[in-house]
Amino acid sequence: MSIPDKRAKLDAVFALAPVIPVITIEDAAHAVPLARALVAGGLRVIEITLRTQAGFDAARAILDQVPDAVVGIGTVLTPADYERAAKLGAAFAISPGLSIELLDAATAGELPFAPGIQTSSDLIACVTRGYELVKFFPAVPAGGLPALDALAGPFPNVRFCPTGGINAGNAAQWLQHRKVVAIGGSWVAPAADIKAGAWAAIEQRAREATTLR
Numbered sequence: 001m002s003i004p005d006k007r008a009k010l011d012a013v014f015a016l017a018p019v020i021p022v023i024t025i026e027d028a029a030h031a032v033p034l035a036r037a038l039v040a041g042g043l044r045v046i047e048i049t050l051r052t053q054a055g056f057d058a059a060r061a062i063l064d065q066v067p068d069a070v071v072g073i074g075t076v077l078t079p080a081d082y083e084r085a086a087k088l089g090a091a092f093a094i095s096p097g098l099s100i101e102l103l104d105a106a107t108a109g110e111l112p113f114a115p116g117i118q119t120s121s122d123l124i125a126c127v128t129r130g131y132e133l134v135k136f137f138p139a140v141p142a143g144g145l146p147a148l149d150a151l152a153g154p155f156p157n158v159r160f161c162p163t164g165g166i167n168a169g170n171a172a173q174w175l176q177h178r179k180v181v182a183i184g185g186s187w188v189a190p191a192a193d194i195k196a197g198a199w200a201a202i203e204q205r206a207r208e209a210t211t212l213r
């Protein structure tokens with residue numbers, strides 16, 4: 001697939017919902033009820049991180065059993081992670097950062113990829129290769145909205161998915177920025193609620209998140 005085609009696919013995914021729940025799952029058996037709760041609440045795009053062993057199995061279960069969910073693989077750190085995400089049939093891959101090796105693998109591959117950035121040098125590496133939708137991580141510790149606004153200036157074509165330190169209290173402010181396509185965060189489905197099977201609470205938080213923009 002060409003770079004513009006992959007870019008268009010990624011844009012279409014990020015247009016589906018204002019908030020992307022970032023999920024860290026310890027037990028793959030939780031994946032399907034969790035995804036059903038998020039979809040029922042109106043958040044179809046879900047980032048399953050590879051922070052835990054269960055990440056891939058969780059993503060596979062959702063892909064198999066929750067057709068309305070749009071599954072992205074997060075914490076993609078290496079070309080091998082990217083390849084695995086592509087083989088799994090995920091909708092996209094996303095990273096908290098970037099390396100040239102990772103960008104090159106994603107350029108050669110078929111799966112749309114959103115690199116993570118924190119500096120203008122990161123953004124130069126991205127735009128040089130045609131990546132124009134990036135995760136801004138960690139959004140709040142790295143300077144918050146003023147930092148994003150400053151970074152956006154020299155890169156007029158870049159759009160951002162800020163993640164890291166965003167919650168129900170500050171999410172709306174981030175979503176008002178014209179270069180923010182969506183925000184990511186763990187607050188919609190925190191680890192404790194997943195562990196406890198608190199699906200109704202997660203569904204309710206998802207529903208509230210859909211009204212933030």
Ligand SMILES: O=C(O)C(=O)C[C@H](O)[C@H](O)COP(=O)(O)O
Nearest residue numbers: 022074075096163164165185186
């Ligand atoms: O694990 C990854 O791949 C990441 O990119 C990091 C996560 O997106 C953030 O850690 C979520 O941040 P919180 O919403 O503040 O919990």
